[in-house]
Amino acid sequence: MHIKKWTAAAIGAVLAVSAAGAAVAHHSFATEFDRNKPIRLEGKVVKFEWVNPHSWIHLRTADGTTWRVEGGAPSALLRRGWNRNSLPAGTDIIVDAFRARDGDTRASAAEIRFPNGRELSLGNPTTEAVAAAARRGAGQ
């Protein structure tokens, strides 16, 4: 590339993500979720929030509870082929996730599955690592 002059401000601006409004600082997986509390959630999508630092799937399970499942950042989702039509409200999905430490109806997942078996990555690298470790521990 023959770009004449990149100022620090330009580079900083390219790297900056529009997160004005995210009220929660970005913590690690371990502080918020418990790798020893896996849970399988099945239900219908109520809402999908495209926000930073993590996207959130609002999922209503059969008993009427609405869970919030953490996914990756919008940039990570877009790179994995997600778009506005990927998860419409009313879609049935199955999620293997790790529960929040504080007992709230909140969990973090590495991917979602549809009833026909298709899987879709959520672009959440730390949760993917935890899920992979869990599978290795279970001898798979």
Added chain:
Amino acid sequence: MVEGGEIPYKPEARERLAQNRQHLINYDPEAACYLPGIPRATYLPYPFQIVQGGNDDMLMVYEYANANRVIEMRAVEPPPIDTWMGTSYGHWDGDTLVVETLSQGPGEVKLPAGVMDSNGVTWLDRSGNYLSNTAVVTERFTKMGDNHIQYSATIDDPSLYTRPWTISMPLYRRMEPNAQLLEFRCVPFSEQLLYGDLLEESPTPAEGSAPSQ
């Protein structure tokens, strides 16, 4: 600035305009340092910088709140999601850069002073004028000598306006020898609006009716 002097809202779009006008400082996302969108980013009172490579995409960096946008120099296609600054596609028409920006949408947003709006829109100014995520903003940048660019933006949004309408203005280059973008940290000026409801001993923000829709 508006060619023709008036923005041609449809009657059903005027209701939201009236709502915006009743709650300007509390509903304008810019008052809470959210991203300004296009074309508002161009005429905010803060400079911006155009970074232009060889045959690459172009980058516009705005001093306001780290706003920036990449202009992808390829054919327009529907953007995968709505974003605050939209997705911009550009091409050259002779010596004029033509940029089309689509899918500008705040989505669900917590407005200044705390009201949740599930159907956020991009504001054009502090007077409540707005466009929606079905708008296409077509900008034209034409260089008029070394220090001026003639700028126009045509906004086409069939859900809000009876016809496309255009704003135009010259852009002036900052001629100082060491001109550079500084960092405008917006949040310290808007703390009361952004976080006032979290202070333990402050009056709660005035209750306003929720925005329509």
